[in-house]
Amino acid sequence: MPPTCANLDTAATEEQASKAGGRDLESFSETRWKSLRYFQLYRSVVAALLFFSALLYPSALPVLTLQQGGHHVGLAGGYLLSTILSAVVAYAWRQHASSQITASVLLDVLVMTLLIHFGGGLGGGFGSMLLVTLAGAGLVGQGRLVIFYAALATIAVLVEQSYRALQTDLEATAFFHAGVFSIAFFAVAISARLLARRLLANEELARRRGIDLKKQTLVSQRVIEEMQEGVLVLGDDARVAQCNPRARQLLAAGESEEPALRECSPELLQSFADWRRQPDGGAVLVQVPANGVQLRARFVGTTGGDSDVLVFLEDMSRLREQAQQIKLAALGRLTASIAHEIRNPLSAIRHAGELMREERRGELYERLLRILLDNTQRVERIVSDILELGRRDRVYSELIDLRQLLPAFAEEWSTREQLAADVIQLEVCGNARICFDRSHLHQVLWNLLSNALRHSRRLAGSVRLLVGDGRVAGQVELHVIDDGEGVADDLREQIFEPFFTTHHRGTGLGLYIARELCEANEARLELLGRGKGADFRLLGRALGC
Template sequence: MTLAPSTFEPFSETHWKSLRYFNLYRFALASLLFFSALLYPAALPIAASGQGAQYLALAGVYLASTAVAVLMAYRYRQHATMQLTVSVLLDVLVMTLLIHAGGGLGSGLGSMLLVTLAGAGLVGQGRLVLFYAAMATLAVLFEHSYRALQDNFDAAGFFHAGLFSAGFFAVAVSARLLARRVIANEVLARQRGIDLNNQTVISQRVIEEMQDGVVVLRRDGRVRQSNPRARQLLGLDGGSEQLLTAYSPELAMAFVDWCRHGSDQAVLVRVPASGLQLRARFAATASSESDVLVFLEDMGRLQEQAQQLKLAALGRLTANIAHEIRNPLSAISHAGELLHEERRGEMHDRLLRIMHDNTRRLERIVSDVLELGRRDRIYPEAIDLREALPLLVEEYLAKEQLPAEVVRVDLSGVAVLDFDRAHFHQVLGN
């Protein structure tokens, strides 16, 4: 069985508090001894004997030393182990002198040493508690040996002193082991408190950042807590203990129905203030007050998300179809170029030209479809319309073989446009 390592850890706030309580006990005991001898000397045989003056002086010195120890424990928060050691050794000295003046261990004053060692075992660290018990044992044995040399030798008295010495070690070790267990539990409780606080902060942050509303309801339908999204959906003003019926009667009725039947199915409700349609789901909690969690989802946002998913799936399908079309289209275009080299007549050339034009049109359609999936690749730049539009019109007229008077350009308004150049040509070309 080991008490602690030989090195001492710095005193925690709990240790300092225990040291202050220990010194307050010593001060109360010293005050009792001093004022009892001063005010009621007949009640104490030691004070009433011829050694009353010496006893009163000893009690006064002991009272003054305990007062200094109390002040140091409150004001001078350094060298706590030294303060405790000096206090215990002083108690051992004073109690031994009182035991000797009172006629030995038979006076009953030895039990006060047991209390002192118990307190020192609760406050002290490491093997110091064994040192305190050893000093008390040596003091008691020395006092009894000195008394035996002066008076008749008493073997029973030595046996009595041995029992007290064993009690000193037993009390000191037991108190130290108890203190270690208490300190370990305190450290564990403090760490659990820190972990719980961290978990609470993280959970609170997650709930606040959720896109869904979360409301904590009491069984009477009052709102205990809510996150910002729930307050936005229901129009709550942020106060606590609000009645749910004041903001959404349909949701309040759904809550009452859930309390009766306990269904896990979500219900659709409408908020009168905003007109939003919400999907509400209730869940019981394991709290001591049986609170209920309400999860609120905006149906408009859910429908928008579903629409986005459909569009994304449609875009992927379209891109796949375009890729599948491009491969045979390339083969047709290549075959047309091979036929164009044979030159079999005007009708043959006319049919090849029709095939070539439609192949190019299909290629452009496929390219446009594939370009729709690259909307994120946009590089806006300043386009001067006075320079870009005439070139684009000229290219279009030459491509479609149209006369110049078909297209008229008016640049009297805005002349510079911030736009992606490739998309600019595509939009105007379409």
Template sequence: MTEWLSSTWEANWRSFQYFNLYRLVLAALFGLSLLFPNEWTARLNLLPSWLMFGLTGVYMAATIAGLVLATHWQRHFNAQLSAQVMVDIVVVTTLMQQARGVSSGLGVLLLVSLAASSLVGRGRLVLFYAAMATVAVLLMQSFGILLEQYDPASIVQAGFISAGFFATAILARLLGQRVMINEDLARRRGVALDNQILISQRVVERMQDGVLIVGQDGFINRCNPVAQAMLGLPDAPAPLSGYAAALAEALRAWLRSDGAERFDFSANDGGALRARFERTASSDGEVLVFLEDVGRVRERAQQMKLASLGRLTASIAHEIRNPLSAIGHAGELLREERRGEMQDRLLRILNDNVLRLDRIVKDILEVGRQNQAEPEPLPADEFCAGFLDQFAASENLANGVVVLEVQDAFRISFDRSHLHQVLWNLVSNALRHSTRGPGAVRIVLHGSHADGRVELHVIDDGPGIPETVREQVFEPFFTTHTQGTGLGLFIARELCATNGASLELAASSRGAHFIVAGRNDTCLLPKPNDVRAAN
């Protein structure tokens, strides 16, 4: 413990300055007692004389010098402290010798000096100070006894005072050590607390969720940058009701214990947010409000689902597709042997289900692939016309079921194979839910030349998408059709995002209306409305 204190000890100049101020006051009192003698000074034999004035003047000069050095030249702390303590020992023992030795009671002044020096001093020096005071007092008292000025029995009293010097020094030093330990502990805990506060602030700032600290008065005391961006909050404290009135009302209801712990609401930009309330142990009764972006949470869940699905695609390719090909090949061989109408019907059922399973496997494998897009400027009208010819031939469609309406001619920046797959998924899905009559499915090309946005609209005349499932149509494996896989729209949207485009479900009074919005590339002049039918 002593070695640890020695290595962590620092000079306490402020306490040393206070010690010198005390000594300066003491010297001033000695000087006043000489200038204005009284009965008690006479009883102590402290009468005005050249010796007493000189001793008091030297003591005051030494004290002032020590105070100046401790304030403006803070070096060699132990040397300065030792010098001042030695001055106290010499001056006080001289005064005791003039005041009839230890019986005067002036030895208490040495006890105060030793106690103060032990509190601010270091290590074994405090014992050295006590030893020097003991030697000085015993020599002074012995000298007085030899000169027959003092009672010989007073040497016992001098011994007790000397023992008090050591006891005072040791006890003061132990107290000083405890103070040093507590100061160091408080300093280290303060540093740890500051570090923890900095780490907590950085963690809160880096959180992907918004965090608000709301007081009982409804004012936002603090918030992180994510919450500022979500609600458009200023840097200064502001009322929550001024930026999210619905959230403020939900918080008040929760504080009254008649509201839910979670609350869903819309942000200023139209995004869906979810708030969660939590009380704190703060003396001000502040409440924590955590804000989550519902869209981001759903996207994260989809990513986790797709990550799990991606690990299955390799095994699906080998474990399902190869046996499926064998089944399909065996069905083709059986079809060559014409045995009767029942066998042909069963073979058709077998072939249809093999094709359906093959399509499911293709969709799942497509989800697992991470193809890089290679965009190129594609004439939208020519590309869609060629697509319609291929699609109509593949689906054996009658003329005019799927039509192309060209409102604006433009070039769209898109990967050719990706755009083909997006249109195939959208048109086949629209055809499945349409009436299959003339113009049942329409592809409308519309370009906005002002901001460079171009749109491909796919519209059908079917029953449309119910409001209850509109937010789920782009989720993987969600389907309302018995023959669907639930991956077509999801894959189409992912391919659009890969090409810097978007796939949206627009509001429609009849049927489903999907919009592929992309970037215009070398926009052509608009030409009159043109309607083409898929042959």
């Protein structure tokens, strides 16, 4: 499923939640929780080594042997159980991390101080174990607690040394060693804390950049997916690595797998091979056999170290349509202004011609006057059609019942064209309701029926008006079919173009206006079939007015 705006909102929500929760350099991230677990595992391993060494190798640690008293082994066993419990809590309960670290350090300081005391002082090596504990606490601890841990270890060592001095002779060297260890406690704790702050700063920077990169990636993916151009990423072997939905649509490819150029468009594959041999910035025109669409392909090499190539695909029919719309928009503004200026003198000419018709001056005079009036009427019809285009954007849709509208319209049209009642054949079935502007629908039907009558044989049933439900739910189809010669294959693409006509008295705007009005009402007008007779289908909405 492609990324949507909801994905972008999720990324933004995550960032806002982290800020709202006070997530700063001192907070516990997932990385720091992992570090805390590793610290607890280290303590468990050390405790296990102390305990099992006392049981299996008494000579290695004589301070914990049974000969020194069972309470020493009990101390090691209790320390092992405590460290195992701390590790379990760190894995199962992700709360109060500072309390867990403080409890662990207090336990280590107590146990190591007792071991130092029973082992004959700092010379036994257990003071170094405190350095490791303080280093680990400095990496995972928070703020001033690290200094507190170092101070606690210092006090414990000094108290133990003072107690030993009271019990035996006072040795200056022993106090010197205790002082050195105390300085080392603070140095290790502070150094570890500074290193941890630097790591936290880098982690926070990476997290923020990751959020920004994620949002940027989602935006880029959304832009590519919504592009009207098709985008392909091709490798050296012409294999499609990535493509957007528009490219699949243009190449008539399925959704299950990446499209194969050899199957979709051999011309595009050949153009890619030519571009590989001689890269240039020019675009080429290729054909897609599956749907007959002509594409404009442009190849662009990537700037990275890889050899992938970007291919941008544009639908030439859409480009031509856009160019035509721009041209027609400019032409429409010009012709509309001219049409308003022409109408007044045109009405005067027509009125003068009607007055001249009352005079009888011979056959030549009558023929010339008839030519004048016919062409005046044709020009006036062109002006009316052009002005009708200016009203296509004013749509007042309503749900129209075709069972009631079409019989009355067919009767009116037949009367206006002076036709027999059986020339037009009406068949209505299904829902027969369409969402359309009433005046627009009247104009569309009039143009379609006039075009059908012009090319029909004017016999009974020569023009058929059929209504039925569309293939898609909520749609209605309206067909206007004649029994004429049909539309030639070489003219099918031109019949909807403005001012194109095959009739000497036509304006070339009827079908163009009909299609424009249909599009304004979110409907579609198209020519079906290639047999005898023309079949124009209006596909409109039956719901949603």
